[in-house]
Amino acid sequence: MSNTSATSPPVSTTPARSRRSIFFATLAIIIFLVPLIPGIPVYWITLLDNIGLAALVAIGLILLTGVGGMTSFGQATFCGFAAYTTAVLCAYHGMSPWLSLFIAVAITMLAAVVLGIITVPLSGHFLPLGTLAWGIAIFYLFGKLDFLGRNDGITPVPPLSIGGFQFFDSRSIFYVIWVFVIIAVFMTCNLLDSRTGRAIRALRGASSAAESFGVDTTRTKLIVFVYAALLAAISGWLYAHMQRAVNPTPFGVGASIEYLFMAVAGGAGHPAAAIFGAAFVTLLKEILTRLLPFLFGGQAHYEEVVFGIVLVLILQKSRMGLWPLVERLLPQPADPVIDRHVPALSQRPRPEAGRKILDLQMVRKQFQGLVAVNDVSFSIKAGEIAGLIGPNGAGKSTTFNLVTGTLPLTSGEIRYLDERIDGLSPRQIAARGIGRTFQHVKVLADMSVLDNVALGAHLRGSAGVVSASLRLDRKEEAQLFAEAARQIERVGLGEHMHKQAGSLALGQLRILEIARALCLDPALLLLDEPAAGLRHFEKQQLSTLLRQLRSEGMTVLLVEHDMGFVMNLTDHIVVLDFGTRIAEGTPAEVSKHPAVIQAYLGADA
Amino acid sequence: MDSTILLFLLQDGITNGALYGLLGIVTVLVFAVTRIIFVPQGEFVTYGALTLALLDTGRVPGTIWLLIGFGVVAFAVELWMSRHDLNARKIVREALIKIILPCLIALAVIWLAPMKLPPWANLLITLAIITPMGPYLYTIAFRPVAEASVLTLFIVAIGVHLSMQGLGLVLFGAEGLRGTPLSTLSLPVGPLVATGQTLSIYVLTLVTMAALTYFFNKPLFGKALRATAINRLGARLVGIRTSLSGAIAFVLAAIIGALTGALSAPMTTIYYDTGFLIGLKGFIAAIIGSLASYPLTVIAALAVGIAEALASFYASQFKEVIVFTLIIPVLIWLSLSSHHVEEEEE
Numbered sequence: 011m012s013n014t015s016a017t018s019p020p021v022s023t024t025p026a027r028s029r030r031s032i033f034f035a036t037l038a039i040i041i042f043l044v045p046l047i048p049g050i051p052v053y054w055i056t057l058l059d060n061i062g063l064a065a066l067v068a069i070g071l072i073l074l075t076g077v078g079g080m081t082s083f084g085q086a087t088f089c090g091f092a093a094y095t096t097a098v099l100c101a102y103h104g105m106s107p108w109l110s111l112f113i114a115v116a117i118t119m120l121a122a123v124v125l126g127i128i129t130v131p132l133s134g135h136f137l138p139l140g141t142l143a144w145g146i147a148i149f150y151l152f153g154k155l156d157f158l159g160r161n162d163g164i165t166p167v168p169p170l171s172i173g174g175f176q177f178f179d180s181r182s183i184f185y186v187i188w189v190f191v192i193i194a195v196f197m198t199c200n201l202l203d204s205r206t207g208r209a210i211r212a213l214r215g216a217s218s219a220a221e222s223f224g225v226d227t228t229r230t231k232l233i234v235f236v237y238a239a240l241l242a243a244i245s246g247w248l249y250a251h252m253q254r255a256v257n258p259t260p261f262g263v264g265a266s267i268e269y270l271f272m273a274v275a276g277g278a279g280h281p282a283a284a285i286f287g288a289a290f291v292t293l294l295k296e297i298l299t300r301l302l303p304f305l306f307g308g309q310a311h312y313e314e315v316v317f318g319i320v321l322v323l324i325l326q327k328s329r330m331g332l333w334p335l336v337e338r339l340l341p342q343p344a345d346p347v348i349d350r351h352v353p354a355l356s357q358r359p360r361p362e363a364g365r366k367i368l369d370l371q372m373v374r375k376q377f378q379g380l381v382a383v384n385d386v387s388f389s390i391k392a393g394e395i396a397g398l399i400g401p402n403g404a405g406k407s408t409t410f411n412l413v414t415g416t417l418p419l420t421s422g423e424i425r426y427l428d429e430r431i432d433g434l435s436p437r438q439i440a441a442r443g444i445g446r447t448f449q450h451v452k453v454l455a456d457m458s459v460l461d462n463v464a465l466g467a468h469l470r471g472s473a474g475v476v477s478a479s480l481r482l483d484r485k486e487e488a489q490l491f492a493e494a495a496r497q498i499e500r501v502g503l504g505e506h507m508h509k510q511a512g513s514l515a516l517g518q519l520r521i522l523e524i525a526r527a528l529c530l531d532p533a534l535l536l537l538d539e540p541a542a543g544l545r546h547f548e549k550q551q552l553s554t555l556l557r558q559l560r561s562e563g564m565t566v567l568l569v570e571h572d573m574g575f576v577m578n579l580t581d582h583i584v585v586l587d588f589g590t591r592i593a594e595g596t597p598a599e600v601s602k603h604p605a606v607i608q609a610y611l612g613a614d615a
Numbered sequence: 616m617d618s619t620i621l622l623f624l625l626q627d628g629i630t631n632g633a634l635y636g637l638l639g640i641v642t643v644l645v646f647a648v649t650r651i652i653f654v655p656q657g658e659f660v661t662y663g664a665l666t667l668a669l670l671d672t673g674r675v676p677g678t679i680w681l682l683i684g685f686g687v688v689a690f691a692v693e694l695w696m697s698r699h700d701l702n703a704r705k706i707v708r709e710a711l712i713k714i715i716l717p718c719l720i721a722l723a724v725i726w727l728a729p730m731k732l733p734p735w736a737n738l739l740i741t742l743a744i745i746t747p748m749g750p751y752l753y754t755i756a757f758r759p760v761a762e763a764s765v766l767t768l769f770i771v772a773i774g775v776h777l778s779m780q781g782l783g784l785v786l787f788g789a790e791g792l793r794g795t796p797l798s799t800l801s802l803p804v805g806p807l808v809a810t811g812q813t814l815s816i817y818v819l820t821l822v823t824m825a826a827l828t829y830f831f832n833k834p835l836f837g838k839a840l841r842a843t844a845i846n847r848l849g850a851r852l853v854g855i856r857t858s859l860s861g862a863i864a865f866v867l868a869a870i871i872g873a874l875t876g877a878l879s880a881p882m883t884t885i886y887y888d889t890g891f892l893i894g895l896k897g898f899i900a901a902i903i904g905s906l907a908s909y910p911l912t913v914i915a916a917l918a919v920g921i922a923e924a925l926a927s928f929y930a931s932q933f934k935e936v937i938v939f940t941l942i943i944p945v946l947i948w949l950s951l952s953s954h955h956v957e958e959e960e961e
Contacts, residue, residue: 318778
């Protein structure tokens with residue numbers, strides 16, 4: 011429809027982007043200069059070492075908890091896995107620490123995969139509970155096994171070394187630790203700003219929508235969990251070679267809780283928030299352990315009391331943690347640049363007009379005693395706009411959910427282009443070319459309109475975690491964004507492209523959902539009340555858009571209550587009442603049908 | 616090994632299992648009403664056990680100061696949260712419940728404790744001290760975030776656990792304490808001896824399980840509590856006082872936690888952090904019961920207790936490892952038997 015904004019030349023947005031990069035680069039350089047300050051006590055360097063080690067773990071937890079909406083009480087255990095692995099390999103078998111890094115990380119990730127496969131498919135609270143119990147079990151195991159030195163642990167573990175140089179003191183290992191931290195922040199930022207990153211961000215609040223666009227949410231959760239374990243493993247490996255000893259104490263549940271505290275204190279906004287969270291908690295602990303016994307006397311762990319209170323207060327008062335305070339000081343992130351010259355994504359062939367594209371035979375859905383859809387049969391031909399109408403509670407949205415695999419059928423058959431699709435998952439059905447919108451809008455309010463719509467193109471890309479974190483996915487990303495931008499402009503939301511989706515009106519969100527569905531490159535588009543909340547002029551625009559789609563070979567099935575809208579637009583209407591099909595035909599036929607009149611107006615009409 | 620040892624182990628396992636069952640029941644109860652995974656349950660166990668043990672020796676337990684502290688903070692939070700519709704009546708009522716009541720309890724304890732009352736009287740005093748802490752705690756920590764996600768509530772619960780365990784260390788010190796048994800009754804049953812202590816544990820567990828199962832399925836009030844958990848807004852619209860539901864759940868949690876502690880105090884030495892481990896075993900039982908079924912939770916708790924008893928005999932080194940690893944096969948089974956993709960709330 012409109013094609014106004016976002017065609018501005020890419021150059022104009024570059025300065026803001028580089029300003030933010032300059033800020034982070036400066037921060038990194040400052041960090042690296044700290045040990046060179048003349049006369050800085052070793053004590054401070056050691057504290058910074060510990061902050062870096064903790065930040066590595068906390069970055070993973072921010073991704074897991076803040077972004078993915080899961081949590082784990084097993085992060086310290088993952089550190090311990092890697093620390094013990096490298097200690098055994100290097101101290102007993104004389105392996106090079108650099109080689110053992112790979113083995114330690116691989117073993118830890120394997121443990122995370124096994125644990126994740128078990129717990130991730132379960133509802134949210136089983137992951138923390140599972141990791142909690144598992145963490146306690148492994149903690150006790152560390153202290154009981156002879157070959158791990160029982161409670162005494164393993165000592166001495168050789169230090170890291172390059173050539174003849176050994177990283178013995180806290181000043182030299184400082185650089186190793188912080189190089190890892192900066193790489194981790196950088197790669198995590200890259201990961202979040204990618205195809206997989208959009209899927210991860212959709213886990214929290216829109217997972218069923220994500221499934222309808224081909225995102226395997228269970229697998230995505232597993233990816234995040236294993237990624238977090240990977241970062242914990244690197245931290246554990248560094249710890250073993252920094253301390254040159256391992257014992258069970260730092261790998262207990264208490265430590266895991268502390269890491270979670272850091273992630274919460276840092277906030278969900280940005281991976282770099284982990285550094286602030288780690289610094290906050292480490293320094294707070296340092297101050298409390300020195301100050302409180304001095305104030306109150308005794309040997310009691312007052313810092314635990316204060317920690318708990320601070321954690322509760324943060325969650326009560328500022329669920330975003332410290333990051334918003336930091337972000338206020340940063341330059342605004344630039345809007346992503348859309349390159350219009352990338353080759354367009356390939357499109358699936360449209361079925362020839364007139365062919366039966368969707369066929370429902372005796373479809374039935376029962377919720378215990380309630381029959382929501384009662385042996386309904388109808389079919390739709392390719393290239394038509396079909397309407398599914400009926401009074402509230404007639405079973406229209408349930409029928410949609412049956413077709414898209416969101417709900418399982420009680421009995422009956424659904425065919426899409428002669429292939430049975432009942433029993434398939436929403437992902438598999440999406441992959442066949444059925445796009446949909448939702449009656450209750452499912453968009454991610456804190457993500458931009460562009461990102462929300464790009465999620466719809468998930469199946470048209472293939473880049474995974476590795477290529478995303480290494481920025482090897484840019485060509486594909488440019489294509490996905492170009493497609494998303496094209497669909498956003500097509501539906502008329504061009505001027506809102508870079509706004510947060512949460513700032514749009516409900517009617518606009520419904521249109522956003524249409525753009526997202528179009529990004530899937532569907533042959534069949536299912537729209538659930540697309541015109542609800544639209545003004546008259548916007549409804550006319552929507553009609554024009556749908557007619558245009560039809561002329562391009564798209565088939566549309568829509569549920570709608572606005573009779574004027576449906577009657578003017580559709581070629582074919584199916585009427586449901588109390589889950590039963592009561593009429594079918596052209597708009598003119600249906601509007602004269604006595605059963606329809608009775609259903610809408612009552613018996614005497 | 617002979618059957619006598621096995622019987623002893625079984626009896627030991629069932630006794631501990633019954634205690635875990637009680638805590639598992641509370642976990643299910645609190646989760647069902649408030650969606651909180653109530654990690655600090657273990658601290659009520661510790662507080663209950665150590666308060667009783669101190670009363671047994673005629674000392675004044677430090678928990679009374681904690682009770683007053685909780686009450687005062689809860690009073691302040693309550694007034695702050697309802698600052699827009701305050702009136703004198705409300706302030707007086709809240710002051711009565713949250714300041715006067717704990718002060719009266721504390722005074723009574725200071726007066727009664729040195730008298731070295733019989734065990735059952737000390738048990739009642741212990742319950743009087745610990746029980747009000749439950750609803751106070753709910754007001755302080757959880758009511759301000761009652762609408763948050765399960766995940767947020769869980770992390771808040773972890774924070775509360777940290778603080779309460781730390782306070783336990785401050786109040787009771789690092790030394791463990793042991794209580795005196797409630798009754799000296801002992802009945803020989805074959806080669807075994809059933810003591811009044813173990814019998815009261817069994818009875819308490821069964822009664823609690825039956826009462827809660829009935830309560831949540833039958834009376835309107837139980838249904839109201841469940842409705843609160845499923846949809847707070849909806850429950851409020853049909854006239855259920857949702858914050859009251861939470862407070863009631865926490866009263867029950869505190870009572871049952873303190874009772875569990877009081878009953879286990881004579882059987883084992885309790886340290887400031889013992890409750891957390893006992894509570895976690897209750898958690899395992901609750902998870903096996905899918906955080907939903909009381910009878911299943913109790914059965915699972917008995918299995919945990921028996922497994923622990925057997926493990927402590929055959930592989931005492933690895934007792935905790937075995938008990939906490941038990942959860943893994945259960946989670947595998949749960950994940951294989953559930954096929955729903957659920958929409959997480961946010």
